[in-house]
Amino acid sequence: MVKKNSVYIFAKAQLSAFTGGIVDYLTMIFCTELLGVHYTISIAIGGIIGAVVNFSVNRYWTFDDNRASQSPVGKQLLKFIFVVAGSIGLKSGGTYLMTTGLHLDYKISRIFVDIIVSLSFNYVLQKYWVFKKA
Secondary structure, eight states: OOOHHHHHHHHHHHHHHHHHHHHHHHHHHIIIIITOOOHHHHHHHHHHHHHHHHHHHIIIIITTTTTTTTSOHHHHHHHHHHHHHHHHHHHHHHHHHHHHHHOOOHHHHHHHHHHHHIIIIIHHHIIIIISOOO
C-alpha cells in the first residue's frame, strides 16, 4: 500500500520536473531553431539550465520535509550534478536514436525520451540518493 505522503511527494516531484522540463525544452528549441545548434548539444544546454530550476525547486519545496534544506547544499549539489549528467546523456542519446532510427522529429522524440528518463532515472535517484533523509 502506498502512503499518502509518498503520493504527495511524487506529485510535487513531477510538478518540479515539469517546470524544469519546460525551461529545458524551450531552451533546446531556442538553441536549435533560432541559433542553429545541433539538437543533441541543445539538449545539454537546456538540461543544464533546467537542472538549476529543478534543483532549487526540489531542495526548497519538493523534498522540504526537513531533510533537503537541512542537508549540506554542496553534497546534494554534487550528487545532483551526477544525476543531471546521466540524465542529459540518456536524453541526448535516446533522442538521437529515436530521431534517426524511427525518423521522428527531434522535438517528438525528446518528449518520449523525457518521460522515460524522468520517471525511471531522475525521480528515483533524486528521491532516494540526492534528497534522501539523513
